[in-house]
Amino acid sequence: MSKKYTVEKTEEEWKALLPEQSYNVLRNKGTEYPHTGEFNLHFKDGSYNCKGCNAKLFEADHKFESGCGWPSFDEAVEGAIEYIKDTSHGMTRVETVCANCGGHLGHVFDDGPQETTGQRYCINSASLNFNPSLKK
Numbered sequence: 001m002s003k004k005y006t007v008e009k010t011e012e013e014w015k016a017l018l019p020e021q022s023y024n025v026l027r028n029k030g031t032e033y034p035h036t037g038e039f040n041l042h043f044k045d046g047s048y049n050c051k052g053c054n055a056k057l058f059e060a061d062h063k064f065e066s067g068c069g070w071p072s073f074d075e076a077v078e079g080a081i082e083y084i085k086d087t088s089h090g091m092t093r094v095e096t097v098c099a100n101c102g103g104h105l106g107h108v109f110d111d112g113p114q115e116t117t118g119q120r121y122c123i124n125s126a127s128l129n130f131n132p133s134l135k136k
Contacts, residue, residue, distance in 0.1 A: 003102065005098075005099075005100060005101050005102045006053075006100050006101070007052070007053040007055075007100055007101040008101070009101075011027065014026070014027050014052070017052070018051065018052065019126075021126045022051050022052075022126045022127065024126075025103075025104060025124045025126040025127050026050075026051065026052045026098075026101075026103035026104055026105075026126075026127050027052075027103065027104070028104075029088075029095070029104040030104075030124075031106070031124055032070070032124050032125060032126050033069075034068065034069025034070060035069040036069075037070060037071060037124060037125025037126065038125045039071040039125040039128055039130060040069060040070060040071055040125060041065070042063075042071070042130065043060070043063060043065075044060060044130070044132060044133075045060050045061075045132065045133035046060050046130055046131050046132040046133040047059050047060060047077075047130075047131045047133075048060070048063075048071070048073075048123075048128045048129070048130055048131075049128065049129045049130075049131055050098040050100065050101060050103055050105070050127065050128070050129070051103070051126070051127050051128055051129050052098060052101045052103040052127070053098060053100045053101035053103070054129065055080060055098055055099070055100035055101070056077050056080060056131075057076055057077055057080045057081065057098065057105065057123075057128070058073045058075075058076055058077060058080075058121070058123070059075075059077065060133070062074050062075040062076075062116075064112075064113060066112070066120055066122070068120070068122055070106060070122045070123060070124060070125070071122075071123045071124075071125055071128065072112070072120050072121060072122055072123070073120075073121040073123065074112045074113050074116045074117045074118075074119050074120065074121070075116070075117050075119065075121075076096075076121060079099060080098070080099055080100070081096050081097070081098070081099055081105070081108075081121075082096070082097045082098070082099045082102070083095070083096060083108065084096075084097060086107065093107045093109070094107055094108050094109075095107055096108050096121060096123070098127075103127060104124075104127065105121075105123050105124065105127045105128075106121065106122045106123040106124050106127070107121075107122050108120065108121045108122070109122060
């Protein structure tokens with residue numbers, strides 16, 4: 001039995017809602033090529049939300065340049081992420097999915113900034129929307 005999420009849609013509804021690359025990432029656990037995503041080198045004030053359901057996932061002040069080729073964050077919004085053991089591709093990793101809709105976001109690793117959390121959330125731009133801050 002699969003987990004129930006607050007936001008659930010049929011595959012046809014997801015396909016109609018999401019651009020092709022976002023659908024592949026969020027619904028099929030795909031990934032974008034490194035250094036190609038819209039938010040890789042994006043550093044503006046605001047928040048990063050799930051492209052599938054618009055749930056807030058990350059605050060911009062937790063984003064950092066890791067050099068890995070994908071947007072990186074050292075902390076997620078509390079309760080926004082679900083963590084799943086991933087043993088695909090011959091490795092053991094921790095997959096991150098949106099706790100609201102179950103959309104695949106990327107993975108989290110223990111090689112982030114040690115002066116903060118030590119975590120590196122490696123997230124696909126295709127799974128995100130950016131909500132700019134209204135701060136002046």
